[in-house]
Amino acid sequence: MAATAMREIMQADHNFGSGKAAGAAGLNGQKPVLLGVRNVVKQYASVYAVNDISLDIQEGEFLTLLGPSGSGKTTLLMMIAGFVAPTSGEMVMAGANVAALPPEKRNFGMVFQGYALFPHLSVFDNVAFPLRLRKLPKEVVREKVLAALKLTHMDAYANRMPKALSGGQQQRVALARSMVFDPKVLLLDEPLGALDRQLRASLQDELKALHRRLGSTFICVTHDQEEAMSMSDRVVVMRDGRIVQVGEPAVIYARPRTSFVANFLGESNILNASVVAMEGERSVITLSGRQFVADGAETGIGEACLSIRPEHVAFEFVEPAQENGDLLLEGSVTDVTFVGADYRVQIATDAGVIISRRRTSEVPRAPSQGDQVWVRCNASAVWRVVKD
Ligand SMILES: Nc1ncnc2c1ncn2[C@@H]1O[C@H](COP(=O)(O)OP(=O)(O)O)[C@@H](O)[C@H]1O
Ligand SMILES: [Mg+2]
Known part of the structure; x- marks a missing residue:
């Protein structure tokens, strides 16, 4: 067999x-x-x-x-x-x-969790191990080992012992060893x-x-x-x-399929809403008294779970004109943090806490706790997910 x-x-x-x-x-x-x-x-x-x-x-x-x-x-x-x-x-x-x-x-080829090298073998001999196991001629072993060490930028360390290497260098040697036999x-x-x-x-x-x-x-x-x-x-x-x-x-x-995936792959606002009708594959959603249409990985009328990425949520200090199909909610800022070039702002609304991420260069002024704001999001950034 x-x-x-x-x-x-x-x-x-x-x-x-x-x-x-x-x-x-x-x-x-x-x-x-x-x-x-x-x-x-x-x-x-x-x-x-x-x-x-x-x-x-x-x-x-x-x-x-x-x-x-x-x-x-x-x-x-x-x-x-x-x-x-x-x-x-x-x-x-x-x-x-x-x-x-x-x-x-x-x-x-395999690199295991924890990258165990043979401690009693040099870098060269560690990488040569799979080739010697396969009984390749000495010159071929040397050529392949040096090529693999070069690929992982470890060719200068061939004669070192593993304990004389940093974690990152040991990891490179483990990689070289795993790919040396092509x-x-x-x-x-x-x-x-x-x-x-x-x-x-x-x-x-x-x-x-x-x-x-x-x-x-x-x-x-x-x-x-x-x-x-x-x-x-x-x-x-x-x-x-x-x-x-x-x-x-x-x-x-x-386009995460479920709320778990939405949360596991970066930050997401997960909101509960209700779907009052379907327009083909699209859900007609009501949230805090407003209606809009969204795509999703889930269909059907009734309770729905929505995912909105923070970078698609804007906040405005003045009530914006209600553009067609936008999700618009009134709220107040409960927390502001700086994340690199972004503000990460938590806003309490009657649909729950919503997180917005905005480039600092794209907002008229720094938000602060207690600010009354309007949360705005284009319906195309709202994605219906399976709740799990
Ligand atoms: N040899 C084993 N004997 C008993 N349970 C195991 C064994 N290997 C894995 N498991 C169990 O299987 C599940 C999946 O483990 P694992 O594949 O190691 O997950 P991950 O790599 O995603 O952390 C865990 O609940 C773990 O405890
Ligand atoms: Mg594991």
Whole structure:
């Protein structure tokens, strides 16, 4: 069984390996599927760590699994790597179920949470390890190790021991080790989690650049939404062992399916309102006695949950003319903070507390606590979500 699957993978490598013979892209311009996760479940006693996940991972994409702690990200990654066997479901590569194939036969590169290097081996020997395991000739090992160290900007440190490196440098060595054997897929579990904020930001850029240079598939796990948004082609939002939403960062941000996703990917105002009618797919909403029409991920008449990003909410010191379709609410400022170039203003209205973010350069004067203001938002920035 494993031998058959192995042959299938080698066939897949042959078909997809260089990227140029990858076959026709999907009808809608999607890349070919590298790995299909089909109804995968992982159960530990009464806990469903992963609960019926299906997902197509595309050739060459940078995919990020994003979710709070305990949402099943590591478990899903471990099943993709082959370290954990699914309780049920399939992992399909080139038409074969590889769910039972051991990790060493998958040839995926992996960076684990906490980046454990071998402490007794030098940087060079750490990176050489996967190649020596594969019994490659000495000159090839040297050439590949130096190339990988160069890619991760660690070529000057080849003779150092891990304990003589900073956290960020150790992380780069772990990255070099994971990609030195040219894996088709690089799996990264919270690869930047142990690093301070500034270093994380610069390594995020490097990971992205590395992905572009290598052209291989990256599957990354993080609980940090900014990290997920800044690096990924697609983000998979997970919660309680399930996928809540999959999509490009900008799309998930602007069009979250649920209130959980809206809140997890940045700040959002979540308001309760009622839908009095539907106009096709659009909801006719009443909020504080005013009516407007909004799009959304949810349809139907009755109670509704709305998501509005703070950067789409304006506040005015003088009552604005009521423009067609605007959401307009009277309120009073309860808190003002400076966030970089923005004011972040909390405004109490009879629809609840609403947060507005405005460029300091775009408001006539600094708001302060107790100011009476009008909250204004274009209906196109109001998005109806599923409450969860
Ligand atoms: N080996 C295990 N035995 C029992 N429970 C586990 C095991 N691995 C993970 N879990 C449980 O499965 C859930 C998902 O864990 P995990 O995949 O590590 O989440 P994440 O990486 O998103 O933080 C958690 O409730 C965790 O306690
Ligand atoms: Mg984890």
